[in-house]
Amino acid sequence: xxxxxxxxxxxxxxxxxxxxxxxxxxxxxxxxxxxxxxxxxxxxxxxxxxxxxxxxxxxxxxxxxxxxxxxxxxxxxxxxxxxxxxxxxxxxxxxxxxxxxxxxxxxxxxxxxxxxxxxxxxxxxxxxxxxxxxxxxxxxxxxxxxxxxxxxxxxxxxxxxxxxxxxxxxxxxxxxxxxxxxxxxxxxxxxxxxxxxxxxxxxxxxxxxxxxxxxxxxxxxxxxxxxxxxxxxxxxxxxxxxxxxxxxxxxxxxxxxxxxxxxxxxxxxxxxxxxxxxxxxxxxxxxxxxxxxx
Amino acid sequence: xxxxxxxxxxxxxxxxxxxxxxxxxxxxxxxxxxxxxxxxxxxxxxxxxxxxxxxxxxxxxxxxxxxxxxxxxxxxxxxxxxxxxxxxxxxxxxxxxxxxxxxxxxxxxxxxxxxxxxxxxxxxxxxxxxxxxxxxxxxxxxxxxxxxxxxxxxxxxxxxxxxxxxxxxxxxxxxxxxxxxxxxxxxxxxxxxxxxxxxxxxxxxxxxxxxxxxxxxxx
Numbered sequence: 001x002x003x004x005x006x007x008x009x010x011x012x013x014x015x016x017x018x019x020x021x022x023x024x025x026x027x028x029x030x031x032x033x034x035x036x037x038x039x040x041x042x043x044x045x046x047x048x049x050x051x052x053x054x055x056x057x058x059x060x061x062x063x064x065x066x067x068x069x070x071x072x073x074x075x076x077x078x079x080x081x082x083x084x085x086x087x088x089x090x091x092x093x094x095x096x097x098x099x100x101x102x103x104x105x106x107x108x109x110x111x112x113x114x115x116x117x118x119x120x121x122x123x124x125x126x127x128x129x130x131x132x133x134x135x136x137x138x139x140x141x142x143x144x145x146x147x148x149x150x151x152x153x154x155x156x157x158x159x160x161x162x163x164x165x166x167x168x169x170x171x172x173x174x175x176x177x178x179x180x181x182x183x184x185x186x187x188x189x190x191x192x193x194x195x196x197x198x199x200x201x202x203x204x205x206x207x208x209x210x211x212x213x214x215x216x217x218x219x220x221x222x223x224x225x226x227x228x229x230x231x232x233x234x235x236x237x238x239x240x241x242x243x244x245x246x247x248x249x250x251x252x253x254x255x256x257x258x259x260x261x262x263x264x265x266x267x268x269x270x271x272x273x274x275x276x277x278x279x280x281x282x283x284x285x286x287x288x289x290x291x292x293x294x
Numbered sequence: 295x296x297x298x299x300x301x302x303x304x305x306x307x308x309x310x311x312x313x314x315x316x317x318x319x320x321x322x323x324x325x326x327x328x329x330x331x332x333x334x335x336x337x338x339x340x341x342x343x344x345x346x347x348x349x350x351x352x353x354x355x356x357x358x359x360x361x362x363x364x365x366x367x368x369x370x371x372x373x374x375x376x377x378x379x380x381x382x383x384x385x386x387x388x389x390x391x392x393x394x395x396x397x398x399x400x401x402x403x404x405x406x407x408x409x410x411x412x413x414x415x416x417x418x419x420x421x422x423x424x425x426x427x428x429x430x431x432x433x434x435x436x437x438x439x440x441x442x443x444x445x446x447x448x449x450x451x452x453x454x455x456x457x458x459x460x461x462x463x464x465x466x467x468x469x470x471x472x473x474x475x476x477x478x479x480x481x482x483x484x485x486x487x488x489x490x491x492x493x494x495x496x497x498x499x500x501x502x503x504x505x506x507x508x509x510x511x512x513x
Contacts, residue, residue, distance in 0.1 A: 003400050017385075206381045209343065210442075211370035212398045214363075 003216070011223035018196060022228055025192040029185050029232025029277055030239065036181045037240040037273060041265055043170045048263045050163060059141055061123040062152040065093075071149040072121065078147070079125055084140060087126040093119045120151060134160045182280055185232075189225050189284030197221060197288060218289045225285025226278050233277025237270040295319040295450060295481040296340060301349035309335045311505045313349070317483055317498075322476040324492040325485045327502035333485035334378065336502070337452045340483070341373045342366050354449045371399065374443030374480075376453035380435050382427040382442075388414065389423045392442045399446060413445045417471060433464030440468065444475050451475055453484045457491060465491070 015022050061079075063072065072090070079088045091099075096119040101108035127140065137160055141153040197204070207217050244264050296317040303310040310332045317323050325333050338344045340353050342361055351358040356369045374395075382391050389410055396406045414420045417437040427435055436456060443451055453472065457465035469491060476482045484491070492499050501508040 003397070005403075006397050202381075203383055203385075206383060207394070207398070208367070209341070209370065209375060209377070209381065210395050210398055211367045213367045216367075216398060 007219045007223055010220040011227065014196060014200075014220065015224055015227060018199075021192060021195065022224075025188055025228050026232045026235065028188045029229060029281065030235035032181045032184050032188075033233055033236035033273055033277055034239045034243075036177055037236060037265070037269070038243065039174060039177050040269070041240065041244055043174050044265055045263060046170060047167065050167065058124055058126040059137075059144065059153055059155045061125060061144055061150055062154070063121045063123070064149050064151045065120060067121065067149040075123065075147060075149055079123060084128050085125045086128055089124045091122050091124070093117045093121045096120075096122065134164050182276075185229070185277065185280040186284040186287070189228060189281040190288045192228065193221050193225050193285045193288035196224065221289045222282060222285050225281045225288075229278040229281025230274050231277075232281070233274030236277065237273045240265070240273070241270055295321070295354060296483065297350075297352040298336075298339075299350045301339065301346045301351055303332070303335055303339065303344065304347050308505050310339075313507055315500055315507060315510065317481060319481055320476070320479055321498065322472065322482040323484070323498040323500065325483065325500045325502060326487060326489065326492065327508075329487060331502045332505060333487075333502060334454055337375070337454050337483070337485055340450070340452055341370055341375055367398075371446065372449045374446065374448035374451040376436075376439050376443050376451070376456050378454040378458060380427075380439050382435060382438060384427050387424050387426055388419060388430070388438050391427065391438055392445050395442050395446045409445055410441075413441045416444075416474070417441045418467075432459045433461070433467065436460060436464070436468055437471070440471050440475075444480070448480060450481045450483070453482070453486075455486055455488075456484060457486065457488055 061075075063075070076088060076090060079085050094117065097111065097117050100119070101111055104111065125144075127137070134157065137155055138157065141155055144150060145153045204217050248264060298313050298315050301310060301313040302308070313336070325336060327333055335344065339346055339351055339358065342358050345361075346359060353369065354372045356365075356372075358369075361369060383394070386394070392410045392413060393406050396409060401409075411420065411423070414423060417440055419434060419437055419441065422430060422434060422438075427438065430438065436459070440453075440456070443453075451472070456468050456472070460468060465488070472482050472484065486492070499511045501511070
């Protein structure tokens with residue numbers, strides 16, 4: 001505890017003495033983390049947008065023309081029991097024809113040319129979000145197609161595939177960005193602490209000759225690195241929060257309909273960013289100080 | 295207290311060859327010889343700044359060759375060193391420079407304050423407590439180094455050319471300090487080429503010449 005006070009004093013004295021280089025390091029870290037957070041914000045919003053967009057995603061089950069009333073009821077019961085199906089809606093071929101006629105308005109007479117109703121009866125099934133993966137959706141469609149009385153099953157296969165591709169690409173880019181920024185943060189702190197280390201080499205040598213242990217000599221540098229990381233991360237948190245709030249307000253001003261879709265990052269993220277900055281900086285400082293030889 | 299048995303040290307050339315001697319507990323002894331004969335290397339071997347290539351060294355019960363990196367600091371806490379180049383930290387005050395030796399020991403600030411003030415009184419630098427080393431004369435800087443070396447009450451005190459940059463008046467002050475430290479029971483070993491320091495002192499003198507001990511003169 002006594003020594004900790006000395007370490008903190010030494011570290012903060014050095015931070016003040018080397019304020020410009022520390023300021024630049026803090027700026028570098030905060031810019032790096034801010035870019036990462038902005039990307040996270042965009043990814044988060046795209047994903048949340050897609051989630052809302054796909055919440056109505058479902059399958060359309062076309063029934064055989066000659067399906068009986070009992071068979072239809074049996075199918076409906078089967079769908080309702082299925083855990084993957086969130087809701088079931090039935091439209092008979094008669095109702096479908098009426099809907100088309102209503103939508104055609106004055107031109108509805110063209111439908112009278114058909115001797116028989118050309119439309120099939122359908123079930124519209126809303127699927128659980130776990131089935132938004134294209135393979136899962138295809139499997140589900142195939143299994144429904146095997147049921148007696150079902151003629152065909154359709155779902156937005158291509159649309160779903162594109163959606164999955166966008167989502168996968170964004171995740172991949174996020175991992176790439178995160179790795180690049182983590183490495184650059186570690187490297188930035190490594191360089192700064194290494195400079196301090198070399199500037200105070202003589203002081204360190206004296207400390208060692210007086211009997212200072214490895215940790216006694218290294219701890220002020222680690223505290224310095226930790227401080228730089230925490231401040232860099234906090235600045236980044238503040239910047240991203242300000243940008244997110246401002247952007248959301250401005251975008252909604254122009255496109256009010258987007259207010260349902262635009263979502264801010266969870267509050268925890270703003271607490272995690274300084275912790276991430278601190279961890280990365282600490283790691284960089286550890287590499288920089290390394291093992292002091294006697 | 296300090297024992298050398300057939301110690302050799304090589305850098306590019308032989309620096310020390312088959313050195314054997316021992317310094318008893320509570321003794322004040324001198325090592326002398328011309329510049330470059332290996333006096334500083336001999337002291338460095340004692341506080342493990344360098345390790346012998348051959349032979350064994352024992353300091354206050356510690357076998358230097360067997361020391362692990364992590365145990366070296368603990369040996370050094372038993373050995374106070376007055377460095378030839380002072381090794382004072384210029385961004386710290388006289389008080390902080392001396393206190394550093396105790397902070398390493400994780401001592402309480404109150405005890406540090408008491409001990410540092412006492413030792414600064416001993417070396418007659420109490421009035422310079424808050425001065426920075428660059429504002430002190432050579433003699434005063436030397437006394438700060440001695441204060442730093444003695445404040446942790448080491449078992450052994452080593453001094454490398456302690457009067458090298460001092461006039462005769464300051465040299466006498468410094469030598470008297472070593473005698474006082476020795477009188478309190480600390481083993482003192484002084485490396486110097488200044489013969490006037492040990493003439494007529496009645497202390498043991500080890501003469502080095504051409505990498506080896508030429509002769510020992512007991513007091």
